[in-house]
Amino acid sequence: MSPPAGPALGVWTKVGSNQYAFTWESYLFDLGSDSPAGRLKVHGLITLIDKDTYTAVDQFEFYDTGGNVTLAGCATEVATRMTVDPVTSCPGPSLSGTYPDRKLKLLKGWRN
Numbered sequence: 001m002s003p004p005a006g007p008a009l010g011v012w013t014k015v016g017s018n019q020y021a022f023t024w025e026s027y028l029f030d031l032g033s034d035s036p037a038g039r040l041k042v043h044g045l046i047t048l049i050d051k052d053t054y055t056a057v058d059q060f061e062f063y064d065t066g067g068n069v070t071l072a073g074c075a076t077e078v079a080t081r082m083t084v085d086p087v088t089s090c091p092g093p094s095l096s097g098t099y100p101d102r103k104l105k106l107l108k109g110w111r112n
Contacts, residue, residue: 005029005040018048028062038064052081 010024023043030037044058056077061069 012046015045020046020048022046036065038062038070054079 005026005028008024008026010022012020012022015021021044023041025039025041027039028037029035040060040062042058042060044056046054046056048054054077056079058075058077060073060075062071064070
């Protein structure tokens with residue numbers, strides 16, 4: 001099991017027509033103690049295929065807390081933009097039908 005990752009920080013730059021190089025890093029933490037467990041560094045090249053699709057080639061390294069590489073490798077990606085699906089029906093009881101006395105409070109952001 002991999003240690004949980006904290007927030008990732010990174011940079012990117014345009015390197016060609018529809019191509020971007022990137023690097024990001026995330027600090028890793030031990031599940032049992034929340035103490036540092038190392039960091040993950042990912043860098044690669046993204047190629048935009050169209051407005052909704054890209055491919056990428058990545059290289060990654062896991063570092064221990066002493067800065068030593070403990071695992072390294074490569075990956076490829078194909079990604080497609082997610083879209084918003086409209087709500088066409090809502091199964092089950094509605095909020096107003098189930099809690100008629102709480103609807104106004106919930107809409108105002110009150111806690112019940």
